[in-house]
Amino acid sequence: MWTAILRRLVLAVMTVVAGGLISAMLVRYAPGFGTDERQLDARLSSDSIQAIRNSNAEERNVAGYFAGRAYRLLHGDLGTSRSLNRPVRQLLTERVGVTCSLAGKGLVSAWIAAALLVFAAWIAPTPALRVFTGVCSGMLLCLPAGVLALLAIVVNGPAYVCIALIVFPKVHRYLGNLVAASSTMPHIITARAKGISAPRVFFWHVVPVIRREVLALAGVSTSLAIGAAIPVEALCGIPGVGQLAWQSALARDLPLLINVSMLVVAFVVLANSGADLLAGERSQPA
Amino acid sequence: MRGLRTTALTVAAVLLIASLAGSLFARFDYIRQDRQHVAAGPSAAHWLGTDDLGRDRLARLLHGTRVSLLLAPAAAALSMLLALVFGAAPGFCGRFPERAAKTAIDLFLSVPWLFLLLMVRAMLPLNTSPAASVTITFLVLGILGWAAPARILLARAQSLRQSDFILLARSTGISHRQLVCRHVIPNLRPVLVAQFWISVPVFVLAEANLSILGLGVAEPMPSLGSMLRELESVLSFRGDLCRFAALVMLIVIVSSLQIVADQPEVY
Numbered sequence: 001m002w003t004a005i006l007r008r009l010v011l012a013v014m015t016v017v018a019g020g021l022i023s024a025m026l027v028r029y030a031p032g033f034g035t036d037e038r039q040l041d042a043r044l045s046s047d048s049i050q051a052i053r054n055s056n057a058e059e060r061n062v063a064g065y066f067a068g069r070a071y072r073l074l075h076g077d078l079g080t081s082r083s084l085n086r087p088v089r090q091l092l093t094e095r096v097g098v099t100c101s102l103a104g105k106g107l108v109s110a111w112i113a114a115a116l117l118v119f120a121a122w123i124a125p126t127p128a129l130r131v132f133t134g135v136c137s138g139m140l141l142c143l144p145a146g147v148l149a150l151l152a153i154v155v156n157g158p159a160y161v162c163i164a165l166i167v168f169p170k171v172h173r174y175l176g177n178l179v180a181a182s183s184t185m186p187h188i189i190t191a192r193a194k195g196i197s198a199p200r201v202f203f204w205h206v207v208p209v210i211r212r213e214v215l216a217l218a219g220v221s222t223s224l225a226i227g228a229a230i231p232v233e234a235l236c237g238i239p240g241v242g243q244l245a246w247q248s249a250l251a252r253d254l255p256l257l258i259n260v261s262m263l264v265v266a267f268v269v270l271a272n273s274g275a276d277l278l279a280g281e282r283s284q285p286a
Numbered sequence: 287m288r289g290l291r292t293t294a295l296t297v298a299a300v301l302l303i304a305s306l307a308g309s310l311f312a313r314f315d316y317i318r319q320d321r322q323h324v325a326a327g328p329s330a331a332h333w334l335g336t337d338d339l340g341r342d343r344l345a346r347l348l349h350g351t352r353v354s355l356l357l358a359p360a361a362a363a364l365s366m367l368l369a370l371v372f373g374a375a376p377g378f379c380g381r382f383p384e385r386a387a388k389t390a391i392d393l394f395l396s397v398p399w400l401f402l403l404l405m406v407r408a409m410l411p412l413n414t415s416p417a418a419s420v421t422i423t424f425l426v427l428g429i430l431g432w433a434a435p436a437r438i439l440l441a442r443a444q445s446l447r448q449s450d451f452i453l454l455a456r457s458t459g460i461s462h463r464q465l466v467c468r469h470v471i472p473n474l475r476p477v478l479v480a481q482f483w484i485s486v487p488v489f490v491l492a493e494a495n496l497s498i499l500g501l502g503v504a505e506p507m508p509s510l511g512s513m514l515r516e517l518e519s520v521l522s523f524r525g526d527l528c529r530f531a532a533l534v535m536l537i538v539i540v541s542s543l544q545i546v547a548d549q550p551e552v553y
């Protein structure tokens with residue numbers, strides 16, 4: 001088990017570093033790299049404009065720049081944000097908690113709603129309930145995260161509900177399909193034929209069968225929630241990592257962008273690795 | 287299910303034809319400002335009213351629909367091509383290319399897609415023409431949207447490589463080209479088509495998200511996403527339900543495309 005955890009950890013670290021490198025390369029080789037709106041400021045002298053041009057000269061060699069960043073990162077130095085003129089470590093520390101709280105609340109709400117509806121459909125499989133849940137999740141799948149964030153502003157609703165509404169339809173649909181597929185298994189049909197109550201069959205026979213897939217879905221839904229946090233935080237004005245990602249992208253702030261992307265990748269990889277480890281450990285025979 | 291899919295496809299086709307024909311015969315150009323009727327409600331001249339700059343909302347809606355319905359499939363086609371090259375080809379070639387491709391795909395999938403899009407789109411030149419911004423937005427979607435379909439195509443190609451009929455075909459001395467053209471591509475086609483239809487609504491929604499964040503299609507060119515920004519001021523214009531026209535259109539388009547894409551037997 002410890003070997004598996006260690007292997008996962010090494011893989012996670014490699015993925016995070018590679019994620020940061022991919023981000024740096026995408027940014028570096030984008031056609032707009034090196035342009036700065038301050039260069040259009042007519043009040044600045046030609047020397048100042050040249051100084052602005054030279055300020056990101058070290059970023060042109062992306063491999064060297066990234067290697068230098070990685071070395072400094074190992075020594076705990078995340079650098080300084082060019083656009084916000086503050087240490088990146090300080091910015092991230094301030095905002096991680098906000099995003100974790102927002103995404104966490106959204107995830108928990110989405111999972112509770114999806115699980116309750118799937119359980120209700122198992123207990124009382126009425127066509128009305130099926131149509132209602134189908135239409136609700138279908139409608140929510142058609143709405144971009146940005147629209148939900150705008151509607152949250154309009155109705156002055158909590159922002160985590162937007163995350164929940166984005167994650168819910170995917171979780172609900174997948175959970176529903178898993179439960180529907182497991183209901184045709186011979187041992188579940190036998191259990192129902194023996195007259196065992198529907199809730200007991202659900203918790204004793206269906207849940208153990210779909211446990212691994214549910215854990216994998218939990219990992220994937222974390223990635224969804226983090227992705228959704230970007231437009232929600234940006235539009236609702238919530239000072240989280242998502243808003244920071246948006247601001248750093250708009251300001252073309254490479255040091256901040258690399259650190260934010262590494263943090264985002266770390267979140268996603270840890271969530272997926274944790275889910276995989278749990279699923280693998282639980283599936284081992286006692 | 288087949289009837290529902292046909293209906294959805296018909297709705298999408300009707301919307302596309304209406305957007306093409308509407309743009310040709312509209313009374314107003316999407317760019318023309320009617321300064322006498324700014325933020326006006328529906329009237330005989332402007333069926334869906336005008337926006338805050340006095341532009342005809344119906345003309346803009348039809349043009350935005352045309353942009354989404356023409357360019358999202360084009361971006362999806364580009365994505366499928368990349369998925370075929372970086373997913374299916376290594377999956378069929380052997381163990382080492384397959385592992386390399388799988389690692390690359392997993393790496394791409396570990397970065398949330400919207401974050402990647404935002405990052406790349408923000409880095410592109412901002413002083414482009416509106417027409418170029420439309421092309422750039424959908425090109426970025428197409429280029430960055432290959433990883434998820436590639437994962438599925440890779441798995442399919444891997445199972446094809448190990449299948450008995452491919453082994454049998456190889457034993458008959460068939461050339462590699464014939465093997466790919468006669469056996470591999472026809473077997474990959476259903477997965478490719480399904481992934482294409484799945485990607486189209488995803489790209490429509492992604493463009494909407496980017497435009498809402500101010501990184502999509504540039505003004506004055508309309509798109510469904512940029513029109514959704516009108517919802518920001520919906521509170522100050524109570525009763526003007528036409529502000530929701532773009533949202534309704536988006537829901538109709540995306541739900542139609544999702545019904546078309548809903549082919550569980552394929553993926």
